[in-house]
Amino acid sequence: MSSPTPGTGPDRPTGAADAQLPTASGPLTGTPEVAPPPMTNRVITEVMRSSAVITILAIVLALVVGGIMMAVTDERVAAASGYFFARPGDTLAAIWQSVSGGYDALFRGAIFNTRVDDFATQIRPLTNTLGFAAPLIAAGLGVALAFRAGLFNIGGRGQILIGAAFAALVTFNLDLPMVIHLPLTLVAGIVGGALWGGLVGLLKARTGAHEVILTIMLNYIAYYLVSWMVRTPSLLQQPGTTQSISRRTPESAQFPELLGPQYPLLDWGFVVVIIATIVVWWVIERSSLGLRLRAVGENPHAARAAGISVERMYIYAMLFAGGLAGLAAMNQVQGQVTTGFTGSIDAGIGFDAITVALLGRSRPWGVFAAGILLGALKAGSFTMQGSEGIPVEIVLVVQALIVLFIAAPPLVRTIFFLPKTEAEKRASGRTKTSSRRAAVKAGA
Structure with a gap:
């Protein structure tokens, strides 16, 4: 009498061997094979x-x-x-x-004026769009960089105001050749905005105060401070007038027109903004500092556990954000508004920058494209109102x-x-499962 083969008799365990076999499929098993969807x-x-x-x-x-x-x-x-x-x-x-x-x-x-015959006049709207876009891009880059570090910077208005006032205090009284005066004024405005933004980062790092509250309050402080400065003769008020307006931007500190006087809104400030976009892209996406900033933005607790100084990254992020807002201020003061500025020099750019950053999804080149879009809407809105x-x-x-x-x-x-993402499908599945369970419990 032969003994049964191990694992084939009635005492054979049912789970061990079956678990090692692949699931059968095909027309003979009643389970049709499901082909993967085409690559297209x-x-x-x-x-x-x-x-x-x-x-x-x-x-x-x-x-x-x-x-x-x-x-x-x-x-x-x-x-x-x-x-x-x-x-x-x-x-x-x-x-x-x-x-x-x-x-x-x-x-x-x-974009393009089709109702005139001269090509130089036809493309003037495009140059106006680029001119309006320059400060929006610069300020939007500042907001986007702060977003990537996990900070909500809504203090662009205050940073623009302080940047303009700092540049006016430091450089407007100087008599220098353009090759020195122009970049010096530009750097002064960037430094002024950076200091005002860095103050937010420092307070957040040292005290834990929320950056939204800090930037809102500093916006008010900057507005009333600059409004007082432009009506004080010994500070910024334009000589020979009682109006609340600053001194004129010296001609040696103004951006020259990029394509000539027939395109007054497009100057070399737009080229500076392009350079700033490249620099911000490199800092965020390619540098070790950008890696640390992004790590803090994703998860500050994990970043701290990895040895990254979260507080230092907050200060750096707000310094850069404020400096970029200062660049936006210089596009205004050295480009479009050279006859003197008031407390409204930001012209809403500080808050529009939030829109630009969101529209560009906090990516430098996305912000660049979003700034051009909003610049086009701004330039075209005047024609819409005037002609229609x-x-x-x-x-x-x-x-x-x-x-x-x-x-x-x-x-x-x-x-x-449009098709849902996998995350949305999982969320929808969890919602349906919870609903079915709730219905079963209610029926029981």
């Missing part, structure tokens, strides 16, 4: 999930909403809608004229909507029926 499908899915697509669609969606607002506020549309059911074509034609006219004016004011009577506030609403949609990617994916 996977590539398209990843592209549709990308942040670039979300950004583009957010801009498109904001422009659509802006077009609706143009049509709603247009008097021609309101008049034609009064007899819509009698002649609906008139209302649709009025809507088309309103929206197309508005965005045509935006294009003519920001469209309020400038509609452009501001479009800017706000762009940021809103970019901050809510699931909303954009839902509107355009």
